[in-house]
Amino acid sequence: MLSPNELALLEAIRDSGSLSRAAARLGKAPSSVSHAARQLEERFDALLFDRRRYRLQLTPAGQLLADEAGRLMQDVNRLTQRVQQVASGWEDRLHIVSDEILEFELMAPLIQAFDKLDSGVALRFTHEVLGGTWEALREGRADLIVGATNEPQTMPNLQWAELGAMEWLFAVSPNHPLAKMKTPLRQDQIQQHRAVVVADTARAAGARGYGRVGGQATLAVPSMRAKILAQRDGLGVGWVPRYRAASLLARGELVEKATETPREPNLLYLAWRGDHEGRALQWWLERLRQPQMAAALMRGVDGFR
Incomplete structure:
Protein backbone atom coordinates (compact mmCIF):
# COMPACT_ATOMS: atom_id res chain seq x y z
CA MET A 1 0.00 0.00 0.00
CA SER A 88 -22.75 7.79 14.40
CA GLY A 89 -25.86 5.61 14.21
CA TRP A 90 -26.51 5.48 10.47
CA GLU A 91 -26.72 2.12 8.75
CA ASP A 92 -24.25 1.19 6.04
CA ARG A 93 -27.19 0.39 3.73
CA LEU A 94 -30.98 0.10 3.95
CA HIS A 95 -32.95 -2.44 1.90
CA ILE A 96 -36.61 -1.49 1.49
CA VAL A 97 -38.98 -4.04 -0.03
CA SER A 98 -42.43 -2.89 -1.08
CA ASP A 99 -45.29 -5.07 -2.14
CA GLU A 100 -45.79 -4.80 -5.90
CA ILE A 101 -49.23 -3.38 -5.21
CA LEU A 102 -47.53 -0.03 -4.47
CA GLU A 103 -45.80 1.88 -7.26
CA PHE A 104 -42.15 2.87 -6.91
CA GLU A 105 -42.94 6.41 -8.17
CA LEU A 106 -44.53 7.14 -4.81
CA MET A 107 -41.17 6.69 -3.09
CA ALA A 108 -39.32 9.22 -5.26
CA PRO A 109 -40.13 12.32 -3.12
CA LEU A 110 -38.98 10.50 0.02
CA ILE A 111 -35.72 9.43 -1.64
CA GLN A 112 -35.06 13.05 -2.66
CA ALA A 113 -35.69 14.22 0.91
CA PHE A 114 -33.49 11.47 2.33
CA ASP A 115 -30.64 12.36 -0.03
CA LYS A 116 -30.56 15.86 1.44
CA LEU A 117 -29.46 14.37 4.77
CA ASP A 118 -26.17 13.35 3.12
CA SER A 119 -26.05 10.35 5.47
CA GLY A 120 -24.02 8.11 3.17
CA VAL A 121 -26.56 5.30 3.58
CA ALA A 122 -26.92 3.25 0.38
CA LEU A 123 -30.59 2.60 -0.46
CA ARG A 124 -31.86 -0.47 -2.27
CA PHE A 125 -35.49 -0.92 -3.36
CA THR A 126 -37.06 -4.14 -4.62
CA HIS A 127 -40.59 -5.49 -5.12
CA GLU A 128 -42.18 -8.67 -3.81
CA VAL A 129 -45.76 -9.98 -3.97
CA LEU A 130 -48.03 -11.30 -1.20
CA GLY A 131 -46.14 -13.81 0.97
CA GLY A 132 -42.84 -12.87 -0.67
CA THR A 133 -42.94 -9.48 1.06
CA TRP A 134 -43.13 -10.97 4.55
CA GLU A 135 -40.63 -13.65 3.60
CA ALA A 136 -38.07 -11.00 2.57
CA LEU A 137 -38.19 -9.55 6.10
CA ARG A 138 -38.09 -12.95 7.81
CA GLU A 139 -35.09 -14.12 5.77
CA GLY A 140 -33.13 -10.89 6.22
CA ARG A 141 -33.45 -9.71 2.61
CA ALA A 142 -35.28 -6.58 3.78
CA ASP A 143 -34.78 -4.09 6.60
CA LEU A 144 -38.21 -2.55 6.05
CA ILE A 145 -41.25 -3.80 4.14
CA VAL A 146 -43.93 -1.45 2.87
CA GLY A 147 -47.45 -2.38 1.83
CA ALA A 148 -47.38 -5.96 3.09
CA THR A 149 -50.78 -7.66 2.94
CA ASN A 150 -52.43 -10.18 5.30
CA GLU A 151 -51.88 -10.23 9.03
CA PRO A 152 -48.35 -9.71 10.43
CA GLN A 153 -46.52 -13.01 10.64
CA THR A 154 -44.72 -14.52 13.60
CA MET A 155 -40.99 -13.80 13.55
CA PRO A 156 -38.39 -12.70 16.12
CA ASN A 157 -38.39 -9.00 17.10
CA LEU A 158 -41.11 -8.14 14.58
CA GLN A 159 -42.43 -4.58 14.75
CA TRP A 160 -45.30 -3.41 12.56
CA ALA A 161 -47.80 -0.62 11.97
CA GLU A 162 -50.92 -0.31 9.83
CA LEU A 163 -50.29 1.76 6.73
CA GLY A 164 -53.87 2.04 5.46
CA ALA A 165 -56.67 0.26 3.63
CA MET A 166 -56.80 -0.36 -0.13
CA GLU A 167 -60.13 -0.56 -1.96
CA TRP A 168 -60.83 -3.04 -4.74
CA LEU A 169 -63.32 -3.44 -7.58
CA PHE A 170 -64.21 -6.37 -9.81
CA ALA A 171 -63.35 -5.44 -13.39
CA VAL A 172 -63.79 -7.05 -16.80
CA SER A 173 -63.25 -6.05 -20.39
CA PRO A 174 -66.35 -4.56 -22.06
CA ASN A 175 -66.08 -7.44 -24.57
CA HIS A 176 -65.96 -10.14 -21.89
CA PRO A 177 -69.07 -12.35 -21.45
CA LEU A 178 -69.43 -11.21 -17.80
CA ALA A 179 -69.71 -7.58 -18.92
CA LYS A 180 -73.23 -8.16 -20.26
CA MET A 181 -74.50 -10.24 -17.34
CA LYS A 182 -76.88 -8.81 -14.78
CA THR A 183 -75.39 -7.90 -11.42
CA PRO A 184 -74.61 -8.79 -8.77
CA LEU A 185 -72.55 -11.58 -10.29
CA ARG A 186 -72.78 -14.93 -8.52
CA GLN A 187 -69.73 -16.97 -7.57
CA ASP A 188 -70.71 -19.81 -9.92
CA GLN A 189 -70.88 -17.33 -12.83
CA ILE A 190 -67.45 -15.93 -12.05
CA GLN A 191 -65.96 -19.39 -11.60
CA GLN A 192 -66.64 -20.27 -15.23
CA HIS A 193 -64.12 -17.66 -16.40
CA ARG A 194 -60.37 -17.44 -15.93
CA ALA A 195 -59.05 -15.19 -13.15
CA VAL A 196 -55.96 -13.04 -13.63
CA VAL A 197 -53.72 -13.05 -10.54
CA VAL A 198 -50.36 -11.53 -9.65
CA ALA A 199 -47.97 -14.38 -8.94
CA ASP A 200 -46.90 -14.74 -5.31
CA THR A 201 -43.11 -14.34 -5.01
CA ALA A 202 -42.79 -16.36 -1.78
CA ARG A 203 -40.05 -18.96 -2.20
CA ALA A 204 -40.71 -21.18 0.78
CA ALA A 205 -44.44 -20.84 1.40
CA GLY A 206 -47.17 -22.08 -0.92
CA ALA A 207 -48.18 -19.52 -3.53
CA ARG A 208 -51.41 -17.65 -2.91
CA GLY A 209 -53.71 -15.42 -4.90
CA TYR A 210 -56.49 -12.97 -4.09
CA GLY A 211 -60.03 -12.90 -5.47
CA ARG A 212 -59.93 -16.36 -6.95
CA VAL A 213 -62.92 -18.68 -6.62
CA GLY A 214 -62.13 -22.28 -5.70
CA GLY A 215 -61.45 -24.39 -8.80
CA GLN A 216 -61.28 -21.34 -11.06
CA ALA A 217 -58.70 -21.35 -13.88
CA THR A 218 -55.98 -18.74 -13.46
CA LEU A 219 -53.53 -16.70 -15.49
CA ALA A 220 -50.59 -15.67 -13.28
CA VAL A 221 -48.81 -12.46 -14.32
CA PRO A 222 -45.76 -10.66 -12.85
CA SER A 223 -47.29 -7.34 -11.76
CA MET A 224 -50.49 -5.47 -10.97
CA ARG A 225 -50.04 -3.40 -14.13
CA ALA A 226 -49.82 -6.60 -16.18
CA LYS A 227 -52.96 -7.90 -14.44
CA ILE A 228 -54.96 -4.77 -15.25
CA LEU A 229 -53.80 -4.83 -18.88
CA ALA A 230 -54.66 -8.53 -19.18
CA GLN A 231 -58.17 -7.87 -17.88
CA ARG A 232 -58.55 -4.88 -20.21
CA ASP A 233 -57.67 -7.17 -23.12
CA GLY A 234 -60.23 -9.77 -22.06
CA LEU A 235 -57.70 -12.42 -20.98
CA GLY A 236 -59.44 -12.93 -17.66
CA VAL A 237 -61.29 -11.26 -14.80
CA GLY A 238 -60.58 -10.26 -11.23
CA TRP A 239 -60.22 -7.64 -8.54
CA VAL A 240 -58.02 -4.59 -9.08
CA PRO A 241 -57.21 -1.56 -6.89
CA ARG A 242 -59.87 1.07 -7.55
CA TYR A 243 -57.44 3.97 -7.96
CA ARG A 244 -55.22 2.21 -10.52
CA ALA A 245 -58.12 1.42 -12.87
CA ALA A 246 -59.84 4.82 -12.65
CA SER A 247 -58.90 6.14 -16.09
CA LEU A 248 -59.59 2.82 -17.84
CA LEU A 249 -63.02 2.74 -16.23
CA ALA A 250 -63.69 6.35 -17.25
CA ARG A 251 -62.81 5.55 -20.89
CA GLY A 252 -64.86 2.36 -20.90
CA GLU A 253 -61.82 0.12 -21.42
CA LEU A 254 -62.76 -1.72 -18.22
CA VAL A 255 -66.20 -2.29 -16.74
CA GLU A 256 -66.87 -2.49 -13.01
CA LYS A 257 -69.25 -5.28 -12.00
CA ALA A 258 -70.93 -5.74 -8.64
CA THR A 259 -70.68 -9.21 -7.08
CA GLU A 260 -72.73 -11.10 -4.52
CA THR A 261 -69.59 -11.41 -2.40
CA PRO A 262 -67.80 -8.05 -2.39
CA ARG A 263 -64.13 -7.96 -1.52
CA GLU A 264 -63.28 -6.15 1.68
CA PRO A 265 -60.53 -3.49 1.60
CA ASN A 266 -57.07 -4.87 2.34
CA LEU A 267 -55.12 -3.56 5.29
CA LEU A 268 -51.52 -2.85 4.28
CA TYR A 269 -48.66 -2.85 6.77
CA LEU A 270 -45.23 -1.46 7.46
CA ALA A 271 -42.98 -3.96 9.21
CA TRP A 272 -39.38 -4.12 10.41
CA ARG A 273 -37.13 -5.94 12.86
CA GLY A 274 -36.92 -4.18 16.22
CA ASP A 275 -33.32 -5.29 16.74
CA HIS A 276 -32.10 -3.33 13.68
CA GLU A 277 -33.31 0.23 14.25
CA GLY A 278 -30.73 2.65 12.88
CA ARG A 279 -31.21 6.32 12.08
CA ALA A 280 -32.09 5.70 8.44
CA LEU A 281 -34.79 3.17 9.31
CA GLN A 282 -36.24 5.54 11.90
CA TRP A 283 -36.30 8.35 9.35
CA TRP A 284 -38.19 6.24 6.82
CA LEU A 285 -40.65 4.97 9.41
CA GLU A 286 -41.40 8.49 10.57
CA ARG A 287 -42.09 9.71 7.01
CA LEU A 288 -44.10 6.69 5.88
CA ARG A 289 -46.33 6.85 8.95
CA GLN A 290 -47.32 10.46 8.34
CA PRO A 291 -51.05 10.50 7.46
CA GLN A 292 -50.52 12.47 4.26
CA MET A 293 -47.90 10.03 2.95
CA ALA A 294 -49.90 6.97 3.96
CA ALA A 295 -52.95 8.37 2.15
CA ALA A 296 -50.87 8.99 -0.98
CA LEU A 297 -49.65 5.38 -0.94
CA MET A 298 -53.23 4.12 -0.68
CA ARG A 299 -54.39 6.35 -3.54
CA GLY A 300 -51.38 5.42 -5.61
CA VAL A 301 -50.72 6.34 -9.21
CA ASP A 302 -53.08 5.74 -12.11
CA GLY A 303 -50.57 4.66 -14.73
CA PHE A 304 -53.15 4.46 -17.54
CA ARG A 305 -54.02 8.13 -17.93
Whole structure:
Protein backbone atom coordinates (compact mmCIF):
# COMPACT_ATOMS: atom_id res chain seq x y z
CA MET A 1 0.00 0.00 0.00
CA LEU A 2 1.28 3.45 -0.91
CA SER A 3 1.22 6.40 1.44
CA PRO A 4 -0.68 9.52 0.32
CA ASN A 5 2.67 11.23 -0.34
CA GLU A 6 3.89 8.37 -2.55
CA LEU A 7 0.65 8.35 -4.51
CA ALA A 8 0.89 12.12 -4.94
CA LEU A 9 4.44 11.68 -6.27
CA LEU A 10 3.33 9.17 -8.90
CA GLU A 11 0.41 11.34 -9.99
CA ALA A 12 2.58 14.49 -10.16
CA ILE A 13 5.15 12.80 -12.39
CA ARG A 14 2.48 11.20 -14.56
CA ASP A 15 0.63 14.50 -15.06
CA SER A 16 3.58 16.86 -15.44
CA GLY A 17 6.10 14.69 -17.30
CA SER A 18 8.92 16.64 -15.69
CA LEU A 19 10.89 16.21 -12.48
CA SER A 20 11.09 19.96 -11.92
CA ARG A 21 7.38 20.54 -12.59
CA ALA A 22 6.45 17.60 -10.36
CA ALA A 23 8.64 19.08 -7.60
CA ALA A 24 6.99 22.49 -8.00
CA ARG A 25 3.56 20.91 -7.84
CA LEU A 26 4.48 19.06 -4.66
CA GLY A 27 6.27 22.06 -3.14
CA LYS A 28 9.55 20.14 -2.81
CA ALA A 29 13.08 20.40 -4.19
CA PRO A 30 13.76 18.37 -7.38
CA SER A 31 16.50 16.44 -5.57
CA SER A 32 14.02 15.44 -2.86
CA VAL A 33 11.52 14.24 -5.45
CA SER A 34 14.21 12.30 -7.34
CA HIS A 35 15.33 10.61 -4.13
CA ALA A 36 11.74 9.67 -3.25
CA ALA A 37 11.23 8.20 -6.72
CA ARG A 38 14.32 5.98 -6.40
CA GLN A 39 13.25 4.84 -2.93
CA LEU A 40 9.89 3.84 -4.35
CA GLU A 41 11.57 1.79 -7.08
CA GLU A 42 13.79 0.09 -4.53
CA ARG A 43 10.79 -0.71 -2.37
CA PHE A 44 8.99 -2.48 -5.22
CA ASP A 45 12.16 -3.74 -6.89
CA ALA A 46 10.87 -2.51 -10.24
CA LEU A 47 11.54 0.25 -12.74
CA LEU A 48 8.65 2.65 -12.27
CA PHE A 49 9.91 5.74 -14.13
CA ASP A 50 11.18 5.99 -17.71
CA ARG A 51 14.09 8.46 -17.61
CA ARG A 52 15.36 7.83 -21.15
CA ARG A 53 13.15 10.36 -22.90
CA TYR A 54 12.79 14.10 -22.81
CA ARG A 55 9.61 13.71 -20.77
CA LEU A 56 9.80 11.79 -17.51
CA GLN A 57 7.08 9.15 -17.76
CA LEU A 58 5.76 6.22 -15.82
CA THR A 59 6.66 2.77 -17.10
CA PRO A 60 3.77 0.28 -17.53
CA ALA A 61 4.62 -1.02 -14.04
CA GLY A 62 4.55 2.51 -12.66
CA GLN A 63 1.23 3.22 -14.38
CA LEU A 64 -0.26 0.04 -12.91
CA LEU A 65 0.96 0.99 -9.45
CA ALA A 66 -0.48 4.51 -9.74
CA ASP A 67 -3.86 3.29 -11.01
CA GLU A 68 -4.28 0.50 -8.47
CA ALA A 69 -2.96 2.57 -5.57
CA GLY A 70 -5.40 5.35 -6.45
CA ARG A 71 -8.28 2.90 -6.49
CA LEU A 72 -7.22 1.41 -3.17
CA MET A 73 -6.91 4.88 -1.66
CA GLN A 74 -10.47 5.66 -2.73
CA ASP A 75 -11.62 2.38 -1.19
CA VAL A 76 -9.85 3.19 2.08
CA ASN A 77 -11.38 6.67 2.15
CA ARG A 78 -14.83 5.25 1.48
CA LEU A 79 -14.34 2.61 4.18
CA THR A 80 -13.31 5.31 6.65
CA GLN A 81 -16.46 7.26 5.83
CA ARG A 82 -18.62 4.16 6.25
CA VAL A 83 -17.07 3.32 9.62
CA GLN A 84 -17.70 6.88 10.85
CA GLN A 85 -21.22 6.73 9.41
CA VAL A 86 -22.11 3.52 11.26
CA ALA A 87 -20.43 4.75 14.44
CA SER A 88 -22.75 7.79 14.40
CA GLY A 89 -25.86 5.61 14.21
CA TRP A 90 -26.51 5.48 10.47
CA GLU A 91 -26.72 2.12 8.75
CA ASP A 92 -24.25 1.19 6.04
CA ARG A 93 -27.19 0.39 3.73
CA LEU A 94 -30.98 0.10 3.95
CA HIS A 95 -32.95 -2.44 1.90
CA ILE A 96 -36.61 -1.49 1.49
CA VAL A 97 -38.98 -4.04 -0.03
CA SER A 98 -42.43 -2.89 -1.08
CA ASP A 99 -45.29 -5.07 -2.14
CA GLU A 100 -45.79 -4.80 -5.90
CA ILE A 101 -49.23 -3.38 -5.21
CA LEU A 102 -47.53 -0.03 -4.47
CA GLU A 103 -45.80 1.88 -7.26
CA PHE A 104 -42.15 2.87 -6.91
CA GLU A 105 -42.94 6.41 -8.17
CA LEU A 106 -44.53 7.14 -4.81
CA MET A 107 -41.17 6.69 -3.09
CA ALA A 108 -39.32 9.22 -5.26
CA PRO A 109 -40.13 12.32 -3.12
CA LEU A 110 -38.98 10.50 0.02
CA ILE A 111 -35.72 9.43 -1.64
CA GLN A 112 -35.06 13.05 -2.66
CA ALA A 113 -35.69 14.22 0.91
CA PHE A 114 -33.49 11.47 2.33
CA ASP A 115 -30.64 12.36 -0.03
CA LYS A 116 -30.56 15.86 1.44
CA LEU A 117 -29.46 14.37 4.77
CA ASP A 118 -26.17 13.35 3.12
CA SER A 119 -26.05 10.35 5.47
CA GLY A 120 -24.02 8.11 3.17
CA VAL A 121 -26.56 5.30 3.58
CA ALA A 122 -26.92 3.25 0.38
CA LEU A 123 -30.59 2.60 -0.46
CA ARG A 124 -31.86 -0.47 -2.27
CA PHE A 125 -35.49 -0.92 -3.36
CA THR A 126 -37.06 -4.14 -4.62
CA HIS A 127 -40.59 -5.49 -5.12
CA GLU A 128 -42.18 -8.67 -3.81
CA VAL A 129 -45.76 -9.98 -3.97
CA LEU A 130 -48.03 -11.30 -1.20
CA GLY A 131 -46.14 -13.81 0.97
CA GLY A 132 -42.84 -12.87 -0.67
CA THR A 133 -42.94 -9.48 1.06
CA TRP A 134 -43.13 -10.97 4.55
CA GLU A 135 -40.63 -13.65 3.60
CA ALA A 136 -38.07 -11.00 2.57
CA LEU A 137 -38.19 -9.55 6.10
CA ARG A 138 -38.09 -12.95 7.81
CA GLU A 139 -35.09 -14.12 5.77
CA GLY A 140 -33.13 -10.89 6.22
CA ARG A 141 -33.45 -9.71 2.61
CA ALA A 142 -35.28 -6.58 3.78
CA ASP A 143 -34.78 -4.09 6.60
CA LEU A 144 -38.21 -2.55 6.05
CA ILE A 145 -41.25 -3.80 4.14
CA VAL A 146 -43.93 -1.45 2.87
CA GLY A 147 -47.45 -2.38 1.83
CA ALA A 148 -47.38 -5.96 3.09
CA THR A 149 -50.78 -7.66 2.94
CA ASN A 150 -52.43 -10.18 5.30
CA GLU A 151 -51.88 -10.23 9.03
CA PRO A 152 -48.35 -9.71 10.43
CA GLN A 153 -46.52 -13.01 10.64
CA THR A 154 -44.72 -14.52 13.60
CA MET A 155 -40.99 -13.80 13.55
CA PRO A 156 -38.39 -12.70 16.12
CA ASN A 157 -38.39 -9.00 17.10
CA LEU A 158 -41.11 -8.14 14.58
CA GLN A 159 -42.43 -4.58 14.75
CA TRP A 160 -45.30 -3.41 12.56
CA ALA A 161 -47.80 -0.62 11.97
CA GLU A 162 -50.92 -0.31 9.83
CA LEU A 163 -50.29 1.76 6.73
CA GLY A 164 -53.87 2.04 5.46
CA ALA A 165 -56.67 0.26 3.63
CA MET A 166 -56.80 -0.36 -0.13
CA GLU A 167 -60.13 -0.56 -1.96
CA TRP A 168 -60.83 -3.04 -4.74
CA LEU A 169 -63.32 -3.44 -7.58
CA PHE A 170 -64.21 -6.37 -9.81
CA ALA A 171 -63.35 -5.44 -13.39
CA VAL A 172 -63.79 -7.05 -16.80
CA SER A 173 -63.25 -6.05 -20.39
CA PRO A 174 -66.35 -4.56 -22.06
CA ASN A 175 -66.08 -7.44 -24.57
CA HIS A 176 -65.96 -10.14 -21.89
CA PRO A 177 -69.07 -12.35 -21.45
CA LEU A 178 -69.43 -11.21 -17.80
CA ALA A 179 -69.71 -7.58 -18.92
CA LYS A 180 -73.23 -8.16 -20.26
CA MET A 181 -74.50 -10.24 -17.34
CA LYS A 182 -76.88 -8.81 -14.78
CA THR A 183 -75.39 -7.90 -11.42
CA PRO A 184 -74.61 -8.79 -8.77
CA LEU A 185 -72.55 -11.58 -10.29
CA ARG A 186 -72.78 -14.93 -8.52
CA GLN A 187 -69.73 -16.97 -7.57
CA ASP A 188 -70.71 -19.81 -9.92
CA GLN A 189 -70.88 -17.33 -12.83
CA ILE A 190 -67.45 -15.93 -12.05
CA GLN A 191 -65.96 -19.39 -11.60
CA GLN A 192 -66.64 -20.27 -15.23
CA HIS A 193 -64.12 -17.66 -16.40
CA ARG A 194 -60.37 -17.44 -15.93
CA ALA A 195 -59.05 -15.19 -13.15
CA VAL A 196 -55.96 -13.04 -13.63
CA VAL A 197 -53.72 -13.05 -10.54
CA VAL A 198 -50.36 -11.53 -9.65
CA ALA A 199 -47.97 -14.38 -8.94
CA ASP A 200 -46.90 -14.74 -5.31
CA THR A 201 -43.11 -14.34 -5.01
CA ALA A 202 -42.79 -16.36 -1.78
CA ARG A 203 -40.05 -18.96 -2.20
CA ALA A 204 -40.71 -21.18 0.78
CA ALA A 205 -44.44 -20.84 1.40
CA GLY A 206 -47.17 -22.08 -0.92
CA ALA A 207 -48.18 -19.52 -3.53
CA ARG A 208 -51.41 -17.65 -2.91
CA GLY A 209 -53.71 -15.42 -4.90
CA TYR A 210 -56.49 -12.97 -4.09
CA GLY A 211 -60.03 -12.90 -5.47
CA ARG A 212 -59.93 -16.36 -6.95
CA VAL A 213 -62.92 -18.68 -6.62
CA GLY A 214 -62.13 -22.28 -5.70
CA GLY A 215 -61.45 -24.39 -8.80
CA GLN A 216 -61.28 -21.34 -11.06
CA ALA A 217 -58.70 -21.35 -13.88
CA THR A 218 -55.98 -18.74 -13.46
CA LEU A 219 -53.53 -16.70 -15.49
CA ALA A 220 -50.59 -15.67 -13.28
CA VAL A 221 -48.81 -12.46 -14.32
CA PRO A 222 -45.76 -10.66 -12.85
CA SER A 223 -47.29 -7.34 -11.76
CA MET A 224 -50.49 -5.47 -10.97
CA ARG A 225 -50.04 -3.40 -14.13
CA ALA A 226 -49.82 -6.60 -16.18
CA LYS A 227 -52.96 -7.90 -14.44
CA ILE A 228 -54.96 -4.77 -15.25
CA LEU A 229 -53.80 -4.83 -18.88
CA ALA A 230 -54.66 -8.53 -19.18
CA GLN A 231 -58.17 -7.87 -17.88
CA ARG A 232 -58.55 -4.88 -20.21
CA ASP A 233 -57.67 -7.17 -23.12
CA GLY A 234 -60.23 -9.77 -22.06
CA LEU A 235 -57.70 -12.42 -20.98
CA GLY A 236 -59.44 -12.93 -17.66
CA VAL A 237 -61.29 -11.26 -14.80
CA GLY A 238 -60.58 -10.26 -11.23
CA TRP A 239 -60.22 -7.64 -8.54
CA VAL A 240 -58.02 -4.59 -9.08
CA PRO A 241 -57.21 -1.56 -6.89
CA ARG A 242 -59.87 1.07 -7.55
CA TYR A 243 -57.44 3.97 -7.96
CA ARG A 244 -55.22 2.21 -10.52
CA ALA A 245 -58.12 1.42 -12.87
CA ALA A 246 -59.84 4.82 -12.65
CA SER A 247 -58.90 6.14 -16.09
CA LEU A 248 -59.59 2.82 -17.84
CA LEU A 249 -63.02 2.74 -16.23
CA ALA A 250 -63.69 6.35 -17.25
CA ARG A 251 -62.81 5.55 -20.89
CA GLY A 252 -64.86 2.36 -20.90
CA GLU A 253 -61.82 0.12 -21.42
CA LEU A 254 -62.76 -1.72 -18.22
CA VAL A 255 -66.20 -2.29 -16.74
CA GLU A 256 -66.87 -2.49 -13.01
CA LYS A 257 -69.25 -5.28 -12.00
CA ALA A 258 -70.93 -5.74 -8.64
CA THR A 259 -70.68 -9.21 -7.08
CA GLU A 260 -72.73 -11.10 -4.52
CA THR A 261 -69.59 -11.41 -2.40
CA PRO A 262 -67.80 -8.05 -2.39
CA ARG A 263 -64.13 -7.96 -1.52
CA GLU A 264 -63.28 -6.15 1.68
CA PRO A 265 -60.53 -3.49 1.60
CA ASN A 266 -57.07 -4.87 2.34
CA LEU A 267 -55.12 -3.56 5.29
CA LEU A 268 -51.52 -2.85 4.28
CA TYR A 269 -48.66 -2.85 6.77
CA LEU A 270 -45.23 -1.46 7.46
CA ALA A 271 -42.98 -3.96 9.21
CA TRP A 272 -39.38 -4.12 10.41
CA ARG A 273 -37.13 -5.94 12.86
CA GLY A 274 -36.92 -4.18 16.22
CA ASP A 275 -33.32 -5.29 16.74
CA HIS A 276 -32.10 -3.33 13.68
CA GLU A 277 -33.31 0.23 14.25
CA GLY A 278 -30.73 2.65 12.88
CA ARG A 279 -31.21 6.32 12.08
CA ALA A 280 -32.09 5.70 8.44
CA LEU A 281 -34.79 3.17 9.31
CA GLN A 282 -36.24 5.54 11.90
CA TRP A 283 -36.30 8.35 9.35
CA TRP A 284 -38.19 6.24 6.82
CA LEU A 285 -40.65 4.97 9.41
CA GLU A 286 -41.40 8.49 10.57
CA ARG A 287 -42.09 9.71 7.01
CA LEU A 288 -44.10 6.69 5.88
CA ARG A 289 -46.33 6.85 8.95
CA GLN A 290 -47.32 10.46 8.34
CA PRO A 291 -51.05 10.50 7.46
CA GLN A 292 -50.52 12.47 4.26
CA MET A 293 -47.90 10.03 2.95
CA ALA A 294 -49.90 6.97 3.96
CA ALA A 295 -52.95 8.37 2.15
CA ALA A 296 -50.87 8.99 -0.98
CA LEU A 297 -49.65 5.38 -0.94
CA MET A 298 -53.23 4.12 -0.68
CA ARG A 299 -54.39 6.35 -3.54
CA GLY A 300 -51.38 5.42 -5.61
CA VAL A 301 -50.72 6.34 -9.21
CA ASP A 302 -53.08 5.74 -12.11
CA GLY A 303 -50.57 4.66 -14.73
CA PHE A 304 -53.15 4.46 -17.54
CA ARG A 305 -54.02 8.13 -17.93
